[in-house]
Amino acid sequence: MSAPALDISRPVTRSAPGERVSPLPLICTNCGARFDPDPAAICLSCLGPLVPEYDSARSLPDRATISRRAPSLWRYREWLPFVGTPSLSPDSGFTPLVEAPALARRLGVARAWVKNDAVSHPTLSFKDRVVATAINAARAFGLDVVGCASTGNLANAVAAHAARAGLEAWIFVPFDLELAKVLGTSVYAPNLVRVRGTYDDVNRLCAQVADSFGWGLVNVNLRAYYGEGSKTMAFEIVEQLGWRTPTAVVAPMAGGALVTKLHRGFREFAEAGLASDDLPRIHGAQAAGCAPIVRLVERGGGRLVPEVPSTIARSLAIGNPADGLTAARAITETGGWAAAVSDPEIVDGIRLLAETTGIFAETAGGVTTAAAVQLAREGRLRPDDELVLCITGNGLKTLDPLADSLPEAPVITPHLRAVAALVERRDGAAISHQPSAIN
Amino acid sequence: MPVTIALPSVLSRLADGNRAVPATGETVGEAVADLTRRFPSLSTRLVDDAGEPYPFVTYYLNDEDIRFAGGFGARVRDGDELTIVSAVAGG
Numbered sequence: 001m002s003a004p005a006l007d008i009s010r011p012v013t014r015s016a017p018g019e020r021v022s023p024l025p026l027i028c029t030n031c032g033a034r035f036d037p038d039p040a041a042i043c044l045s046c047l048g049p050l051v052p053e054y055d056s057a058r059s060l061p062d063r064a065t066i067s068r069r070a071p072s073l074w075r076y077r078e079w080l081p082f083v084g085t086p087s088l089s090p091d092s093g094f095t096p097l098v099e100a101p102a103l104a105r106r107l108g109v110a111r112a113w114v115k116n117d118a119v120s121h122p123t124l125s126f127k128d129r130v131v132a133t134a135i136n137a138a139r140a141f142g143l144d145v146v147g148c149a150s151t152g153n154l155a156n157a158v159a160a161h162a163a164r165a166g167l168e169a170w171i172f173v174p175f176d177l178e179l180a181k182v183l184g185t186s187v188y189a190p191n192l193v194r195v196r197g198t199y200d201d202v203n204r205l206c207a208q209v210a211d212s213f214g215w216g217l218v219n220v221n222l223r224a225y226y227g228e229g230s231k232t233m234a235f236e237i238v239e240q241l242g243w244r245t246p247t248a249v250v251a252p253m254a255g256g257a258l259v260t261k262l263h264r265g266f267r268e269f270a271e272a273g274l275a276s277d278d279l280p281r282i283h284g285a286q287a288a289g290c291a292p293i294v295r296l297v298e299r300g301g302g303r304l305v306p307e308v309p310s311t312i313a314r315s316l317a318i319g320n321p322a323d324g325l326t327a328a329r330a331i332t333e334t335g336g337w338a339a340a341v342s343d344p345e346i347v348d349g350i351r352l353l354a355e356t357t358g359i360f361a362e363t364a365g366g367v368t369t370a371a372a373v374q375l376a377r378e379g380r381l382r383p384d385d386e387l388v389l390c391i392t393g394n395g396l397k398t399l400d401p402l403a404d405s406l407p408e409a410p411v412i413t414p415h416l417r418a419v420a421a422l423v424e425r426r427d428g429a430a431i432s433h434q435p436s437a438i439n
Numbered sequence: 440m441p442v443t444i445a446l447p448s449v450l451s452r453l454a455d456g457n458r459a460v461p462a463t464g465e466t467v468g469e470a471v472a473d474l475t476r477r478f479p480s481l482s483t484r485l486v487d488d489a490g491e492p493y494p495f496v497t498y499y500l501n502d503e504d505i506r507f508a509g510g511f512g513a514r515v516r517d518g519d520e521l522t523i524v525s526a527v528a529g530g
Contacts, residue, residue: 030495042525044449047484047496049526127530150530197502199530204499207524211448219530255530304494306506320504322526325494 021084021140024052041223052081073232089132097240102356109385124394125153130229134218137225143216149206152181159188234265251390252364253284254316256327263330281336285371287311291340313363339371360395442519468511
């Protein structure tokens with residue numbers, strides 16, 4: 001009684017599994033069913049999401065041991081989903097934590113820092129973290145082909161990490177993705193496919209592709225291993241603050257996994273005695289044109305209502321976020337809140353971050369910064385707060401939204417008098433100058 | 440109204456190995472009910488205790504998420520394709 005035209009399954013081709021790394025077994029977050037390590041993200045019993053199951057009796061390093069290790073995300077390897085030493089992507093992670101006193105003053109908090117994944121190695125976004133773990137899982141499972149559904153940053157990361165590992169890559173993106181993200185993927189020579197539809201359409205297609213072709217799609221069937229890489233952002237924040245937790249964090253939300261994993265990361269370090277039990281209030285940020293998780297937090301309850309995205313923050317434009325429920329839970333459990341900001345506010349947020357910290361973030365970073373301003377205005381940030389903003393991508397990837405908002409640079413003749421005229425004009429203007437960003 | 444329900448591989452084993460199964464009904468919910476009548480072990484995988492889809496499972500009627508089209512109450516037409524996929528992480 002089947003319609004065979006729809007069944008395009010192909011036999012899975014795999015190399016001999018890698019020898020250096022054994023991925024952890026999996027457990028269903030919905031029903032608790034346990035499974036052997038496998039490139040599978042959903043429970044055979046209830047279709048619930050799977051996560052790696054760590055051995056609670058495993059030996060954990062102390063602060064001094066971690067501090068002596070190489071500056072990459074693998075310095076926290078006991079909290080990553082493998083037994084053994086990962087061999088691929090050894091140098092992602094451990095991005096700078098930059099103190100931002102001018103931004104702290106603007107937000108009215110005691111201290112502020114920027115966790116700057118805009119300079120992540122090698123593709124300038126936090127997706128390097130999750131791909132580093134996913135690609136080691138792919139190698140361990142002997143998968144010859146990796147891929148992803150992406151809004152851009154993940155496409156860049158999968159293409160780059162796969163190129164370095166010598167794996168074939170199939171990458172699916174919305175057809176109208178920003179040029180910088182298309183070129184920043186194509187340069188690594190993957191099979192890049194532009195899909196006529198939104199990211200949510202791409203996601204649906206990739207769920208079927210992973211199911212039919214047996215490839216390792218990092219955010220589909222390797223999702224259980226992929227997501228764990230995000231925890232390292234929390235680990236690094238704790239270590240770089242001198243083994244302290246901040247009192248508040250603001251992070252962008254697309255699928256909701258980062259907020260979920262930040263919460264888990266802070267909790268795991270507290271459980272290991274490496275940080276205090278006082279978890280930071282986790283605040284989530286979305287663009288108003290795609291804010292299903294913000295609206296879930298505001299509304300309460302347990303059912304997320306998907307949206308059709310319309311925002312310049314393309315990397316956050318996921319209307320049907322897979323981890324939306326768990327992200328909302330992480331926010332409310334920690335006493336945080338969620339903020340949605342308009343497209344003009346996003347641009348202002350990019351400029352405020354740049355003007356106060358010297359860090360140029362992509363639109364997602366503008367969302368995070370503008371959300372922090374909104375949260376401060378609403379009294380949800382406190383004068384004694386030690387705040388960390390999670391900046392997840394580089395501004396050079398999303399230049400278009402800035403094109404009409406920045407002043408055009410003057411063109412002069414190559415003469416000193418022309419410079420003098422500019423200085424004179426600038427000095428006159430400075431008397432009434434107000435910073436262009438959010439007040 | 441005969442429609443075709445496309446199942447992910449983890450569910451196809453509970454439908455005699457079929458990845459695509461014909462079903463009848465006037466709405467998505469009726470088509471799913473017809474499917475689970477014939478393959479009862481699919482029932483708890485497709486519908487929660489309240490008779491609604493699980494939050495981590497998405498139903499697409501042709502190319503549209505049924506949550507934009509009335510959920511299980513969305514009407515189906517001859518030849519429609521109902522695709523069931525699990526949630527996918529962000530990208």
